Amino acid sequence: MGVKKLSVSLLKYTPSPEEAIAMGAKLCYSPAGLEELKRGIEARAQDSFLERLLDSGHLSPIEHASFTFGIEGVSRSLLAQITRHRIASFSVKSQRYVSEVSAQNEDGVFGYIVPPRIEALGPGAVLVFKEQMKQVQEWYDFWVDKLGEHGASTYEDARFVLPNAAETKMLVTMNARELLHFFSLRCCSRAQWEIRALAIEMLRLVKQVAPVIFRDAGPGCVKGPCPEGKMSCGKIGEVREQFKKL
Numbered sequence: 024m025g026v027k028k029l030s031v032s033l034l035k036y037t038p039s040p041e042e043a044i045a046m047g048a049k050l051c052y053s054p055a056g057l058e059e060l061k062r063g064i065e066a067r068a069q070d071s072f073l074e075r076l077l078d079s080g081h082l083s084p085i086e087h088a089s090f091t092f093g094i095e096g097v098s099r100s101l102l103a104q105i106t107r108h109r110i111a112s113f114s115v116k117s118q119r120y121v122s123e124v125s126a127q128n129e130d131g132v133f134g135y136i137v138p139p140r141i142e143a144l145g146p147g148a149v150l151v152f153k154e155q156m157k158q159v160q161e162w163y164d165f166w167v168d169k170l171g172e173h174g175a176s177t178y179e180d181a182r183f184v185l186p187n188a189a190e191t192k193m194l195v196t197m198n199a200r201e202l203l204h205f206f207s208l209r210c211c212s213r214a215q216w217e218i219r220a221l222a223i224e225m226l227r228l229v230k231q232v233a234p235v236i237f238r239d240a241g242p243g244c245v246k247g248p249c250p251e252g253k254m255s256c257g258k259i260g261e262v263r264e265q266f267k268k269l
């Protein structure tokens with residue numbers, strides 16, 4: 024195990040997500056039946072209709088499209104932040120049922136994330152960090168031994184010595200409306216670096232399959248004034264350029 028890096032993939036999503044959204048929205052305004060609506064939607068591009076829908080703020084139809092991400096190489100610190108998003112669904116690797124004992128880890132240490140600012144201090148600093156993780160591994164193994172039988176009741180207590188840096192894996196599902204909200208908060212430069220990197224990667228992935236819905240997604244300043252007031256990074260031009268290119 025040892026050092027782990029962020030890895031995120033879009034595992035599943037609503038087929039033809041923008042058609043599903045257009046269908047829901049058109050139903051609201053049309054006397055036509057579902058079959059007729061479906062044929063009309065399949066026959067024509069829906070881009071301008073979807074853009075008007077987003078601009079009008081009529082956002083409930085975009086809840087019809089959902090996206091499931093597989094996420095690895097993130098810290099328990101990130102877990103605490105992402106699970107604050109209540110409209111999302113989560114499945115997370117358990118520290119009760121999955122042991123972190125050294126004998127079961129490839130190179131004898133549980134997986135962990137090294138913060139980039141520590142990496143930037145150079146190899147010496149990274150080595151210190153790695154030694155600290157090894158020390159934690161020894162504490163963890165000590166408590167597993169002391170508590171006796173291997174199993175959930177031992178791991179659930181031994182894990183109390185594990186750090187925020189410990190790696191976790193999860194499946195996360197969000198609908199398009201929640202994703203737009205998540206991106207507005209977590210792609211902003213005020214967000215913490217790890218969840219920001221994850222959010223930007225998630226946005227890059229969904230833009231490929233629902234380009235109209237996510238065209239202006241990103242921090243609030245991508246399509247309006249910066250909502251951060253005095254806390255603004257003051258780099259609105261650069262930020263807009265970055266998200267346009269994503």
Ligand SMILES: Cc1cc2nc3c(=O)[nH]c(=O)nc-3n(C[C@H](O)[C@H](O)[C@H](O)COP(=O)(O)OP(=O)(O)OC[C@H]3O[C@@H](n4cnc5c(N)ncnc54)[C@H](O)[C@@H]3O)c2cc1C
Pocket residue numbers: 107108109110111201204208209213214215
């Ligand atoms: C830069 C930054 C710093 C942060 N710092 C801290 C911190 O120091 N301490 C801390 O505790 N948290 C902090 N947070 C977390 C933050 O307070 C929110 O918990 C988190 O961003 C989830 O946002 P949300 O509640 O809008 O989103 P979600 O839970 O995804 O909800 C989406 C939207 O649904 C609606 N909604 C959901 N549930 C309810 C409800 N029960 N009642 C009414 N409306 C609801 C709201 O409109 C909400 O915006 C921080 C977040 C950011 C981005």
